[in-house]
Amino acid sequence: MAIEEINNSSTLLPNVTLGYDLYDTCSDTTNIYGVLRNLYQCDKQYLKMQNNFTNFQTKAIALVGPSSSSFAFVAASILGKFLVPLISYSATNEQLSNKRSYPGFLRTIPSDKLQVEVILNLLQRFNWTWVAIVGSDDAYGRQGIQDLNTLASRNGICIAYQGLIPYSTDRTLVKKMVTNIVQTRVKVTVVFSAYFNARIFFEEVLNANVTDIVWIGSESWIMDYQIAAYANIKRIGSVLGVSVGQVYFPKVLQFETDYVTSPKIKTTVQNSCNQVCLDCQGFTLKTMPFLTQFAMSFSFNAYSAVYAIAYALHELLDCKSGRCSNNTIYPWQLLQQVKKVNFTLYNQTIYFDSNGDPATGYDIVMWSWTGDTTVFNLIGSYSKTSQRLQLNDKLQWHTKDNSVPESICSKECGKGERRVQTGSHTCCFECIPCPKMTFLNTSDLYSCQPCGSDQWSPGRSDLCYNRTLEYLPWTDPFSLVLLSLITLLLLVTIAIAVLFFINLNTPVVKSAGGKMCLAMLLSLAISLCTLYCYFDKPGIITCMVRQPVFAVSFTVCFACIVVHAFQIVCIFKMATHMPRIYDIWVKKNGSDVFIAVSSTIQVLISIVWIAVKPPRPIADYSTFSDQIILKCSETVSVGSLAEIIFIAFLSMICFIFCYMGKDLPANYNEAKCISFSLLVYFFSWIAFFTTYIVYQGKYLAAVNVGAVLFSVFGILAGYFTPKCYVILFRPELNTTEHFQSAIQDYTKKQSAHD
Structure with a gap:
């Protein structure tokens, strides 16, 4: 039909008539015969081998076909040596695009490389990762399943089974293939096969009563009328696949109808049909619409291949003027020009890329059934240029609820x-x-x-x-409360110090320790000042200062309390019973020596601690999984424990002297006051260490601040507040006469007891 149209055209090849020979490539023998026959030189029945084929002329200047890749390999290998153009309309094997091996090969159908990409896109679109692949036992099928296997493995798709379908009357191997597919429990099978092998395969699929599987077909058989006409074919499941781009080609319908209905062809068919030729028996007018639907796209590919040669000749023969030249055209010249053609047929742009492949893509076809009649529905397409798969939103799956079939080996894991x-x-x-x-x-x-x-x-x-960064900031509500209490207690301490300084020479202040009270209050004020170092991000200076300075200052305070308690006991008890020891204590300034020694011991403990393993700001990653606690290292270390134990030792001495002086005059009896202060101190630090054991968050610093606050508060409330009360509200008790009368009463009681 293409030859007739071109010869009847007045513009494409005017005054030039194209002729052709037809060869049936039904076997390797006839295929090679047709190739070699066309290599014969004009008017000669032989092929003369020579080194230079520049001026070599063949019987046919170009070839269209063959239809299969297997035959195309042979033809392209031979013709490529002579640079004779070979344009196939149906050979899709990817290796034919190799211009080193097949320099003269071109095609009007996309290569299998693109077809494999389309099938992979289909598998990915529906999340099918557990599939089987079968192919025809020829170059087309072997290369197809090999490429698909490689590409699928790279994209996380597992091939549960793969096999080759032989073209043989022995169906044993095919039956075994079907059994293996069923045993793998796959729900998707790719059939990359030539149509005649696919027919054998699906016959056995129907015989094995295989159902509910998605079959993805290659372009060779997806629109094969014979497979689609099998009885009960619709029970096998859903069938979709890749098809050559559909082209509405009305001329071929009329051409075929006129040809088949001609009296000559009718007589020939009727006379040649017999029981052996089954295809011949089915070739009737009734089957023609089905046949043309299947063959239309391939017909167009052959049609456009002939036109590509004609357009190349149009340029070589300079036919633009309305008359073609009589120049001799050699195959290599035609090959160069065919590679450059670019024209339009039926709204389809025809040209070849550097590999000799067309720019067309593929259509996606899905089978549906109206009764027992199979209908090929166009459901999408794949563009070669954009490499994008487009599908209809709603597809008709042959499942109970029209849901997309699932084909996976294991369900996807959950989050994490x-x-x-x-x-x-x-x-x-x-x-x-x-x-x-x-x-x-x-x-x-x-x-x-x-x-x-x-x-x-x-x-x-x-x-x-x-992780959240955790520390005790200044602006935390809990911090604001603590800061307020620290500042308030510091002001109270300063106020008491001022009050004691003003009344330094009064009997109440002297009985409380006199100038030692000022030392005690100063040490308590320093202890309170160290608490400001517990807020905000820990620094090197704050970590090294806050605990040692507190320990030393608190030691001074407790040493003063111990000295004061000891002195009272000495005055009333030891002065008469052990006068020599009392004289030594007074003459050698025992109180100052004890305070100095105690403070020095605490200072040495702090220095050794800082020198050996000083506390540093650290980030604690281990306590809480979602937090980073900024704190000082060694909050409870050997050094810090030594400091606290030494203060506890001084407190125990206080208890001893308080017990010894429990019967002293009321104005000199400090047992209750000191005992209260010590109990508050002990409870505060017991609470801190208990909290330290069970909690290591950012508020541990706040607990430490609270322990110090309660310790200072205990001393202020237990030791200094009663004295302040007497000074401010009971001045009559703050006289020498009152204290002397209390001493006299105590002496009389002791004498009466003796």
Whole structure:
């Protein structure tokens, strides 16, 4: 038909008539025969071999075909040596695009490389990762399943089974293939096969009563009328696949109708049909619409291949003027020009890329059934230029609820669950949850990645979260309360110090220790000032200063209390019973020596601690998974414990002297006051250490501040507040006469007791 149109055209090749020979490539023998016959030189029945084929002329200047890749390999290999153009309309094997091996090969059908990409896109679109692949046992099928296997493996799709369909009367191997597919439990099978092998395969699929499987077909058989006409074919499941781009080609319908209905052809068919030729028996007018639907796209590919040669000749013969030249055209010249053609037929642009492949893509076809009649529905397309698969929104799946069939070996793991492969296929796995402080990275689904040191994650997590930085800021509500109490207590301490300084020579102040009271109050004020170092981010200076300075200042305070308690006991008890010891204490300034020695011991403990292992600001990552606690190192260390134990030792001495002086005159009896202060101190630090054992958060610093606050408050309330009360509200008790009368009463009681 193409030859007739071109010869009847007045513009394409005017005054030039094209002729042709037809060869049936039904076997390797006839295929090679046709190729070699066309290499014969004009008017000669032989092929003269020579080194230079520049001026070599063949019987035919170009060839269209053959239809299969297997035959095309032979033809392209031979013709390529002579640079004779070979344009196939149906050979799709990717290797034919190799211009080094096949320099003269071109085609008007896309290569299998593109077809494999389309099938892979279909598998990915519907998340089918557990599939079987079968192909015809020829170059077309072997190369197709090999490429698809490679590409599928790269994209996380597992091939549960693959096999080759032989073209043989012995169906044993095909039956075994069908059984193996069923045993793999796949729900999707790709059939990359030539149509005659596919017919054999689906006959056995029907015989085995295989149902509910999605069959993805290659372009060779997806629109094959004979497979679609099999009885009960619709029970096998859903059928979709890749088809050569559909072109509405009305001329070929009329051409075929006129040809088949001609009296000559009718007589020939009727006379040649017999019981052996089954295809011949089915070739009637009734089957013609089905036949042309199947063959239309391939007919157009052959049609456009002939036109490509004609357009190339149009340029070589300079036919633009309305008359073509009589120049001799050599095959290599035609090959160069065919590669450059670019024209339009039936709204289809025809040209070849550098590999000799067309720019066309593929259509996606899905089978549906109206009764027992199979209908090929166009459901989408794949563009070669954009490499994008487009499908209709609603597809008719042959399932109970029209849901997309699922074909996976193992269900996808949940959030934060890693895969543990259970077999040879990566698609078969168990799901293990990721533990805390790890996450599942989408780039590696088989291992849980650890979070960074400044990050955290719960169990079953697919990402890490930034840890919150925790410390006791100035603006925290709890901090504001503590700061207010510190400042208030510091002002009270200063006020008491001022009051005692003004009344330094009064009997109440002298009985409380006199100038030692000022030392005690100063040490308590310093202790309170160290509490300001517990707020905001810990620094090197604040960590090294706050605890040692508190320990030394508090030691001075307790040493003064011990000295005061001892002196009172000495005056009333030891002065008469042990006068020599009392004289030594008074003459050698025992009180000052004891305070100095006690303070020096505490200072030495602090110096050794700081020198050996000084406290430093650290970030605690281990206590809380989602927090970073900023604190000072060694909050409870050997050095800090030594300081606290030494203060506790002084407190025990206080208890001893308080017990010894429990029967002293009321104005000199400090037992109750000191005991109250010591009890508050002990309870405060017991509460702190208990909290330290069970809690290590940012508010531990606040608990430490509270312990110091209560310790200072205990001394102020238990030791100094009663004296302040007498000074301010009971001045009549703050006289020498009152204190002397109290001493006289105590002496009389002691004499009466003796």
